[in-house]
Each structure stands twice: as C-alpha cells, then as structure tokens.
Amino acid sequence: MDRDAHTLVLDIGKSNAKLVLFNAEGDVLTRRVQANASVEADGYTALGTEALQAWLLDAMPTLPERRQIGRIGITTHGAAFCAIGDHGLALPPMDYEWDGYGPWRERYTALLDGFDITGSPLLPLGLNAGLQLYWLQQHRPEAWARVRHWLPYPQYWAWWLTGVAASEATSLGCHTHLWQPARNAFAPWAVRQGLTDRFAPLRLAHEVIGPLRPELAARLGLAPDCRVHVGLHDSNACLARHLHALPGASVVSTGTWTVVMAPGVPTDALALDPLRDQLFNQSVEGRPVPTARFMGGREFAHLCHGADPSLATLRALRDVIAAGWTVLPEDSAQPGAAHGRVAELRQGERRIGDRPGEVPLHLRPALGAWYCALMTAQTLRELLPGDGHDPDHTVVLEGPMAENPAFVTALAALLAPMRLLRSVDEVEGTARGAWLSTRWDQPAGEGARYAEVPLPEAAEVARLQAARAAWEAVVEGVAV
Numbered sequence: 001m002d003r004d005a006h007t008l009v010l011d012i013g014k015s016n017a018k019l020v021l022f023n024a025e026g027d028v029l030t031r032r033v034q035a036n037a038s039v040e041a042d043g044y045t046a047l048g049t050e051a052l053q054a055w056l057l058d059a060m061p062t063l064p065e066r067r068q069i070g071r072i073g074i075t076t077h078g079a080a081f082c083a084i085g086d087h088g089l090a091l092p093p094m095d096y097e098w099d100g101y102g103p104w105r106e107r108y109t110a111l112l113d114g115f116d117i118t119g120s121p122l123l124p125l126g127l128n129a130g131l132q133l134y135w136l137q138q139h140r141p142e143a144w145a146r147v148r149h150w151l152p153y154p155q156y157w158a159w160w161l162t163g164v165a166a167s168e169a170t171s172l173g174c175h176t177h178l179w180q181p182a183r184n185a186f187a188p189w190a191v192r193q194g195l196t197d198r199f200a201p202l203r204l205a206h207e208v209i210g211p212l213r214p215e216l217a218a219r220l221g222l223a224p225d226c227r228v229h230v231g232l233h234d235s236n237a238c239l240a241r242h243l244h245a246l247p248g249a250s251v252v253s254t255g256t257w258t259v260v261m262a263p264g265v266p267t268d269a270l271a272l273d274p275l276r277d278q279l280f281n282q283s284v285e286g287r288p289v290p291t292a293r294f295m296g297g298r299e300f301a302h303l304c305h306g307a308d309p310s311l312a313t314l315r316a317l318r319d320v321i322a323a324g325w326t327v328l329p330e331d332s333a334q335p336g337a338a339h340g341r342v343a344e345l346r347q348g349e350r351r352i353g354d355r356p357g358e359v360p361l362h363l364r365p366a367l368g369a370w371y372c373a374l375m376t377a378q379t380l381r382e383l384l385p386g387d388g389h390d391p392d393h394t395v396v397l398e399g400p401m402a403e404n405p406a407f408v409t410a411l412a413a414l415l416a417p418m419r420l421l422r423s424v425d426e427v428e429g430t431a432r433g434a435w436l437s438t439r440w441d442q443p444a445g446e447g448a449r450y451a452e453v454p455l456p457e458a459a460e461v462a463r464l465q466a467a468r469a470a471w472e473a474v475v476e477g478v479a480v
Contacts, residue, residue: 005024005068005069005070005071006021006022006023006024006029006065006068006069006070006071007021007022007024007069007070007071007072007073007435007438007439008020008021008022008060008063008066008069008071008072008073009021009022009072009073009074009075009431009434009435010056010072010073010074010075010157010434011075011076011234011428011430011431011434012036012052012074012075012076012077012153012157013036013076013077013234013430014036014077015035015036016033016034016035016036017033017034017036017052017055018031018032018033018034018428018431019031019032019056019059019060019063020427020431020435021063021064021065021069022435026432026435028426028427029064029065030063030064032059032062032063034052034055034059036048036051036052037051038095038097039051039092041092041094042092042140043100043139044092044094044095044098044100045094045095045097045098046092046093046094046095047080047092047093047094047095047153049082049089049092049093049156053160057219057220060220060221060222061219061220061221066220066221066222067221067222067223068223069222069223069226070223070225070226070227071226071227071228071229071438071439072161072212072226072227072228072229072438073229073231073434073435073437073438074154074157074158074228074229074230074231074232074434075154075231075232075233075234075237075430075431075433075434075437076153076154076157076171076231076233076234077153077233077234078129078153078171078174078175078176078233078234078235079096079126079127079128079129079132079174079175079176080093080094080095080096080129080152080153080171081093081094081129081132081133081150081151081152081153081156082150082151082152082153082156083136083143083144083147083149083150083151084147084148084149084150084151084156084159084165085146085147085148086146086148090143090144090146090147090148091136091140091143091144091147093153093156094126094132094135094136095126096125096126096127096129096132097125097126098125098126099124099125099126101126101131101135104131104134104135104138105131108130108131108134108135109122111134111189111193112130112177112187112189113177113187113188113189115272115274117180117187117188118176118177118178118179118180118181118187119173119179119180119181119182119272119279119280119288120175120176120177120179120274120279120280121175121274121275121277121278121279122274123175127175128175128176128177129174129175129176129177129178130176130177130178130187130190130195131177133150133178133195134193134195137193137194137195147198148165148198149165149198149199149200150167150195150196150198150199150200151165151166151167151199151200152167152168152171152172152233153171154168154171154205154230154231154232154233155167155168155171155200155209155230155231157231158209158228158229158230158231161212161213161216161228162209162210162211162212162213162228163210163213164209164210165200165201166200166201166202166203166209166230167199167200167201167202167203168202168203168204168205168230168231168232169184169202169205169282169286170205170232170233170236170281170282170283170284171232171233172186172199172282173280173281173282173288174233174235174236174281174282175279175281177189177190178190178195178196179282181267181280181281181282181288181289182267182280182288184282184286186199203230204230204284204286205229205230205231205232205236205240205284205437206229206230206284206437206438206440207229207230208227208228208229208230209228209229209230209231210227210228211224211225211226211227211228212224212226212228229437229438231434231437232284232433232434232437233281234430235253235259235261235281235291236281236282236283236284236289236433237284237429237430237431237432237433237434237437238251238253238259238398238429238430238433239251239253239261239263239281239283239284239289239433240283240284240433240436240437241429241432241433241436242396243263243283243284243285244436244440245450246394246396246421247264248263248264248393248394249263249264249393249394249395249396249421250262250263250264250380250383250384250393250394250395250396251263251395251396251398252376252380252395252396252397252398252399252411253398253399253429254296254297254372254397254398254399254400254401254402255297255399255400256295256297256298257293257294257295257296257297258293258294258295258296258297258340258372258375258376258379258401259291259292259293260291260292260293260376260379260380260383261281261289261290261291262289262290262291262380262383262384263283263287263289263290264393265290265383265384265385267280267288267290272290272292272383273382276292276382277292277293277294277340278290278291278292278382278383279291279292284437290383291383292379292380292382292383293379294340294341294375294379295340295341296340296372296375296376296401297400297401299340299341299342299368299371299372299375300365300368300369300371300372300401301368302342302356302368303327303342303356303359303364303365303367303368303371304356304364304365304368305356305357305359305364306361307361307362307364307365308365309365309368309404310365311361311362311363311364311365311366312365312366312368312369312404312405312406312407313366313405313406314405314406314409314456316362316363316365316366316406317366317369317370317406317409317410318463319363319366320363320366320367320370321370321463321464321467323347323363324346324347324348325345325346325347325359325363325367325370326345326346326347326470326471326474327342327344327345327346327367327368327370327371327374328342328343328344328345328346328474328475329341329342329343329375329475330342330343331343340375340379342354342356342371345358345359345367346474365406366406369401369404369406369407369410370406370407370410370467372401372407373406373407373410373411373414374410374414374468374471376411377411377414377415377468378472380395380415388415388418389417389418390417390418391417391418391419393418393419394418394419394420394421395415395418395419395420395421396421396422396423396450397411397420397421397422397423397453398422398423398425398429399429402422402423408420408422408453409453409456409460410464411453412453412454412455412456413455413456413460413461413464413465414464414465414468416455416461416465419452420452420453421450421451421452421453422450422451422452422453423449423450424449424450424451425449
C-alpha cells in the first residue's frame, strides 16, 4: 500500500458522526460532521444507520483529494451490534439507551457467568450488549433465524464498505458480558445460549478487511484499490495511540465519561470492584485492560450550573479550597448508584445538598474541576499496584479537561510523584487512534503529541494534597 496515501477515518459517536481526512503525515486536511439520531424501530429504539448511510453517500464524494485516499479506518461507540441477513440488516440495531427489557433483565442476569469471567459489571439500560442480543433472541425469533452474521458496530460499517464480515475484540470486550478478556474468547453462558453461533470470524483491528466494493468506490469517487481496515471501539482507539508511543502508560480520557485505562497493570495484580464501575476492556492488541470510569464531564457541567467553564483558573481553585468547599459523591457501593455522581455540596460544616446554584458563580467551574480531579486521581490509584506511588509511571491526559487549568494543575499535584503528560493533538483521540490503526506497522510514536504538565510549587502541592486527604476523610466518614 502506498505510504504517501491519505487516510479517511469514519468516527461514529453517540451524538455525532465525523469523517476526518488525514494526509500521510497525520495532519488533518478536512472534516465533515453530522448529527447522529436514533429512530423508533419495531418495539424498541434503534440506531439511525440509514440516515448515516445517506450522509456518507452524500459527503464522501465532496472530500478533497479523495482519489488519494488509500486507507479507511473506522471507530464507533460501543454497546452496539448489527445483525446481517442475506439482504442487509436483518434487525434494526438496538440503541443502548433503550430500557424496555422489563422482567427479561432479571432472567438475563440469572444466566450470566461471574464478573471473574466476563470482567463486565451489570450496567443500566442496554449498556451490556449481551442483554440486547438475548432480548432480540427471545422477542424476534423469525428475524433471528434470518441472521447470517452478528457484527460489532465498527465492523458493520466495514462490511457496508467492503461486503466482508468480521468481528473484533475491542468491541466484543466492551462490557458486553459476551467475552472473556483474559482468554480472548466468548463467555461460556453466551455460547450455551446460542448467542455466538453466527458471529463473524475474529480479526485484528489493524488488519485490512478488504478493498471497497467496486460499485461503491465508483459512486463515491474513491480509488478502487482503497483498503478498509477492520476497525475498533472508540475508547480503545484513544488508548491505541498511546500503546504505540508510551507502552505501559495509563490513560485518562475525558469527555461525558472520564475513562481511566491502565494497560501496564498485570491482570492478576488487583481485584476490580464492579460496583465502582471497574471492568476489563480488551486492547487492540488483544490484552485485557483494567479500566474504571465515572461521568466526569456530566458532573463538571452540573457543578458549573451555567457558569463559564473558562472560570476554572488556578486562582479560583485556591479560593475554592480556602473557602472550604467540598463535593461528596454518592456511595457507589450501593446497588444502582452511579460512580462519581454528585450527592452533596458542603462549605466547611454547612451542608448544602446537591444545589450548585448556591456556590458563588465565579467559583463553580473551579469547584467542578477540583471534584473531577479528586475523582480521577482516586479512580486511577484504585487501578494501580501500590496505590499509584511509582515515580516511573506515566499518565496521559486527553480530551476537553486537558485544556482546563484548574483540573490539570490539581491532577498533577494529586498524582505526584507520577509523571503527567497532556495530549496536545489537534484531533480527537478516537479519530487519531483509528488513523494509527491503519498504519500499525509504522514506527512507534508516530502521530503522538504530548506536553509534560509541570508540578506546581511545593507549597501548592502540599496544599492540594492536604485538601485531598481532608476530602477522603469526609467521604469515608459519610453514609450517603
């Protein structure tokens, strides 16, 4: 394949789909963005695949220099699978935010292997994709019988482009209950239930699945020898770029979810707690990755309560701590509680409840940044052996919070003596990771761009660490 060829990345998130065109050096030439909406199917909510296909057919022929596109990489959100029949989709793919399972959820839970096998906690809605397949098997038997292949969502789009069916482990291992991350194989319960019989053959994310279908290449104006890669799950795309450049580093990916991944930790070195939303993902290299997460972006926005996020300055952070503001999370050990969700605000001994509007406007963003830094540091340290005090360990921060001064400074102080790097890429980690997956055999570090986060002065570090110790004492002593 021509090393000088452009790469087109299809990056499908839950809210937006993007086409990002890279040149051979990894610079972004152009991008297209389309809102992504779900639709009502026969008795459930489904992903809007038809609208996305129509958008691709319209948008791809408008790309500049499209005849120079030699590779296509794909990344999508998880918890989504597509059933392929003889003439396309045999069933509309379920939206993981649909929650009409009723008593079938309890029946499903009774079938499952333990967390020690699947590495997947029980999650709300349809975030455990095994529940989606089980419900469809029971409620749509005629359509189920027409299924030739089940495909994870990235591989559905690879199939749409090439006509070749494949499965891939980063999506199969994304809290589905269908997979054994430690063995890189399907879970026994899913095999017994007949959910896995028609999954397409397993391929690696960076492999070429095939060339474009000739008629589609002609319609889109792309070169007929343009090669499509298998594709991968979006969080693992974020991780993939750092696996190449910084082997063993932990990654903190921020957005609506704050996702913490520790690929350098041996899986037998820790016991994960599914009630704290800790789980095993599967890396692009086929290895289990200790992972934990909380809805950091959503809680930050909640605590901002209408204030401009740019107010999260270091000066405002000092004022928050000096004024005694504290945010307490819900007790996530309680069934049904969401790890990281705000339960109560306090100022010293004064209890305010979950009413961020009572916090002075100019302090709200810094308070939100401080809370997210506390939760991120705690979440990461729970994944690392020795409570995360290895000065040789590197942590990479990426996403919107990597541009938040209060958060970045606080996190650097709370993680010391570990080294904190901030990704300074011009493009989202998901798209960059998908680009890298199309050139996996190239030199390590290609496309990786970092800036080291300096530690604040020693007095500042001591002040922040003391505030963290006080917060931990309050959290541990409070029954929410």
